[in-house]
Amino acid sequence: MTAASRSPKDFFRPLAVGAPTPLREIPARPSRAIHFFDPSNPKMAAKVPDMIGTVDVLLGNLEDAIKADNKVAAREGLVEIATSTANLGGRSGPTQLWTRINSLDSPWALDDLTTLVPAIGDKLDVIMVPKVQGAEDIHYVDRLLAQLEAKAGLDKPILVHAILETARGVANVEEICGASPRMQGLSLGPADLAADRRMKTTRVGGGHPGYLVREDPPRLGGVANLEASRATYQQDLWHYTIARMVDACAMHGIYPYYGPFGDIADTTACEDQFRNAFLLGCVGTWSLHPKQVAIANRVFSPSVEDVAHARRVVAAMGDGTGAVMLDGKMEDDASLKQCLVMVELAEQLAAVDPELKKQYDAIGADADESEA
Ligand SMILES: CC(C)(COP(=O)(O)OP(=O)(O)OC[C@H]1O[C@@H](n2cnc3c(N)ncnc32)[C@H](O)[C@@H]1OP(=O)(O)O)[C@@H](O)C(=O)NCCC(=O)NCCSC(=O)C[C@](C)(O)C(=O)O
Ligand SMILES: [Mg+2]
CATH class of the missing domain: 3.20.20.60 (Phosphoenolpyruvate-binding domains)
Known part of the structure; x- marks a missing residue:
């Protein structure tokens, strides 16, 4: 149903x-x-x-x-x-x-x-x-x-x-x-x-x-050392x-x-x-x-760093299609959509949270200064 x-x-x-x-x-x-x-x-x-x-x-x-x-x-x-x-x-x-x-x-x-x-x-x-x-x-x-x-x-x-x-x-x-x-x-x-x-x-x-996974035992000459301590x-x-x-x-x-x-x-x-x-x-x-x-x-609330990155990707992607390199990483239509999730959430939260708005607005100011 x-x-x-x-x-x-x-x-x-x-x-x-x-x-x-x-x-x-x-x-x-x-x-x-x-x-x-x-x-x-x-x-x-x-x-x-x-x-x-x-x-x-x-x-x-x-x-x-x-x-x-x-x-x-x-x-x-x-x-x-x-x-x-x-x-x-x-x-x-x-x-x-x-x-x-x-x-x-x-x-x-x-x-x-x-x-x-x-x-x-x-x-x-x-x-x-x-x-x-x-x-x-x-x-x-x-x-x-x-x-x-x-x-x-x-x-x-x-x-x-x-x-x-x-x-x-x-x-x-x-x-x-x-x-x-x-x-x-x-x-x-x-x-x-x-x-x-x-x-x-x-x-x-x-x-x-108790709900964990444990690292494999180290092997000595192909034999598992089950006595060794192992990370969980x-x-x-x-x-x-x-x-x-x-x-x-x-x-x-x-x-x-x-x-x-x-x-x-x-x-x-x-x-x-x-x-x-x-x-x-x-x-x-x-x-x-x-x-x-x-x-x-x-x-x-998305971190200031995440919002700053997301805004840079949005700006770099222009009309939203194609692929670009940013800081050594590929960005494309799909990663732009991920970034838009972040940017839209930041905007919604900034509208109700003045302290957050100040922090997100400061990113814009920083970006403007570095571009100037
Ligand atoms: C855990 C408790 C007993 C500790 O309460 P406490 O008084 O011992 O704690 P405290 O640290 O001494 O409290 C300091 C001050 O804060 C106040 N205070 C304390 N909590 C609150 C609050 N929530 N909202 C507003 N004020 C609160 C408290 O009255 C006290 O006021 P005071 O300074 O004037 O003396 C208390 O915090 C409490 O009852 N919280 C709500 C518990 C609740 O709603 N449980 C149901 C949801 S979880 C659930 O149902 C499961 C579920 C989903 O169904 C499933 O998994 O199946
Ligand atoms: Mg319950």
């Missing part, structure tokens, strides 16, 4: 009379860090207003990590924060507002949607749906959101983001991405996914020292899943994200894991603690 489960002519029709028309393209809004907070936790909630403008997305979490007794308080807390905080969400402003609702089989998901859409549907940019198994989960949310949007008189559709955290979800990743024009992106849910797959890691994201290289447990997500998202014009890194204290390994995801094609990640925001913002 894919987008073709609705005929192409019907795919972009609203699913309820009076619901807003679905978007044809999902806007590429900066979302380097999706920062999770518990709206029922007064200390965390108090930090939200000061984070606006410093983080691309604030996400009021209603699902796992919120105690069962606090589910209603979290939902109500999110409504309160969204209505009382200026410049948060609503398709404009520096910081988007997302939520993660409870899973569709839980006692809370229906009330999450029927409460949030009428109350703050105009502020909510994206609803993250956990434990998505297949297109049927997205179809359910899609129709219900259309009905609620129509009833609330909303003029813009709320987008949907799925977390891949079951083996079935991973197996169905393409149909999930193509299940609705609301689909904005995917995140990895490494903890639930590890449990569902019966993987043997108990960490929330990140690597594992830790491998990335999540490479396969992230790579599948990146392809499925790119194919459907939506955006892949890493997910949570639970070892808050290990900022170095966190940065490495985020960077792997960035290099593979992800546009952002989650932040669980304020100190992970800066890591995500740094990693998911």
Whole structure:
């Protein structure tokens, strides 16, 4: 089942009379860090207003990590924060507002949607749906959101983001991405996914020292010396899943994200894991603690060096066809496209991040000076 489960002519029709028309393209809004907070936790909630403008997305979490007794308080807390905080969400402003609702089989998901859409549907940019198994989960949310949007008189559709955290979800990743024009992106849910797959890691994201490859033994006179010490290289447990997500998202014009890194204290390994995801094609990640925001913002913004190089290639390639030599390397139509990915991302980020804009603009000034 894919987008073709609705005929192409019907795919972009609203699913309820009076619901807003679905978007044809999902806007590429900066979302380097999706920062999770518990709206029922007064200390965390108090930090939200000061984070606006410093983080691309604030996400009021209603699902796992919120105690069962606090589910209603979290939902109500999110409504309160969204209505009382200026410049948060609503398709404009520096910081988007997302939520993660409870899973569709839980006692809370229906009330999450029927409460949030009428109350703050105009502020909510994206609803993250956990434990998505297949297109049927997205179809359910899609129709219900259309009905609620129509009833609330909303003029813009709320987008949907799925977390891949079951083996079935991973197996169905393409149909999930193509299940609705609301689909904005995917995140990895490494903890639930590890449990569902019966993987043997108990960490929330990140690597594992046991998952490695070992160098071949040295050979003496053709005989392997199995006593010699040999280097080992830790491998990335999540490479396969992230790579599948990146392809499925790119194919459907939506955006892949890493997910949570639970070892808050290990900022170095966190940065490495985020960077792997960035290099593979992800546009952002989650932040669980304020100190992970800066890591995500740094990693998911192209470096000044990369942007400078990309701009030089674009300039050297003229009309974009043919091949040229730059610093001893061949550049052509295809490497130009890689560079345009970098340049376009830099422009999008510079539009929301004044500090980054200064750094990227300084490259232009340097290049002008060296040409003068
Ligand atoms: C890890 C915890 C318990 C450490 O919380 P702490 O209070 O012990 O940490 P701290 O270092 O002492 O905190 C310093 C200050 O920052 C505040 N603070 C701390 N965190 C935040 C935050 N996120 N946003 C805003 N403020 C925050 C905290 O309240 C404190 O405020 P204070 O200075 O006034 O005392 C805490 O950071 C936390 O609860 N973070 C969010 C956890 C979360 O959302 N988990 C769910 C997502 S991961 C997941 O679900 C898996 C997945 C995808 O489903 C799957 O793989 O299957
Ligand atoms: Mg989970």
